[in-house]
Amino acid sequence: MNIHFDIDNFLKTPRVVLFGMLGVFIALTIIYLAILLLSKIFKNKKKKDSGATEE
């Protein structure tokens, strides 16, 4: 392959760059929200239990 500037090829990429980064952010934001939700639903009971025993 000869290295050369290929503007036509380059002009196809902004959509991939934009939607690619957007896609990664969307996926990770959803995982973030899922972790928050899971952490809220399944709080660590260990501390509470040990607290109860102490009481």
Next chain:
Amino acid sequence: MADIFSNVLEIRWEMVLMWVIGGVLIWLAIAKDMEPTLLLPMGFGAILANLPTSGAITQVINGKTEEGVLDVLFNAGIANELFPLLLFIGIGAMIDFGPLLSNPKMLLFGAAAQFGIFFTFALAALLGFDLKDAASIGIIGAADGPTSIFVANYFNSNYIGAIIVAAYSYMALVPIIQPPVIRLFTTKKERLIRMPYEQKEVSATVRILFPIVTTMIVGILAPRSVALVGFLMFGNLLRECKVLRILSESAQKELANLVTILLGITIASKMRYDLFVKVDTLVIILLGLVAFVFDTIGGVLFAKLLNLFVKKKINPMVGAAGISAFPMSSRVVHKMGLKEDPTNFLLMHAAGANVAGQIASVVAGGVMIALVEKLI
């Protein structure tokens, strides 16, 4: 006698160059301890594959095709993406997602630090690489060997050898690449920002559900990467379920070690001189560096952007740990933090961003495949 030495006449300068490259990889692995598990098998494989009429790679001799073992292994383990996926089970079993689960906003840094992948993709396209190769080159910025292999192989890139060499070499060079870039894009005041770590207990249920839920979310949003993320998370589930300790240990040790041995030497089948000794290879290796640099810039600038809106300021160096090179990147950020202020411990935050980068790089690989496939 002439028959015995006839092979000597088949030696070409490009082969000798590949022996030197193989030797350098072995030297880096042994003397410099740079990703030795992969660079050493790759270095030896590079020599093995570039001996004249090497029986280790497929040759046509007297009109008859003789299959070489490296090509057999390539078709059995890489062409069908098996080896990188199996390796991901081991990696998943090794990773403790605890720091991320106790501070999940670090996921956003993982996302931001994938910028280098897409920037390099655009740059490679500008330099005339077709979109499939440009995507495969960009994915060096995933800073994650199995993902690079997966994507480059998916697109059937001819540059897979150079891409893998670049990906693993730069992962080992993270402690050299990242600090100057981080310093260039941060002020001393920013590097001194303290981030006290509040350790939150993460319940066992959350640890178990996390790999399952993540697989489902990524599988639905980026189905192309579901195999990668699924195997990574399967490994992590083996670790976190606590009832398969032996399987988890086997995945971390025996499985990961066996696959790594085979992966390294098999990649060498694509390091044949006719595929490797090209100007393109040098350009790809340079583009790989660009990918790592812009990943770092993406993470740092995103942290600075967040600081405009949040009360508890984030040390922008933590953003740089969002690249997937685990655990090198988090160590680099931690050390840089200690250098600025010996009482500022950034390790846990950086580790959170770093494991987030592992997930983000896999997602980025899947997104890249899905988007580029539509263009070709």
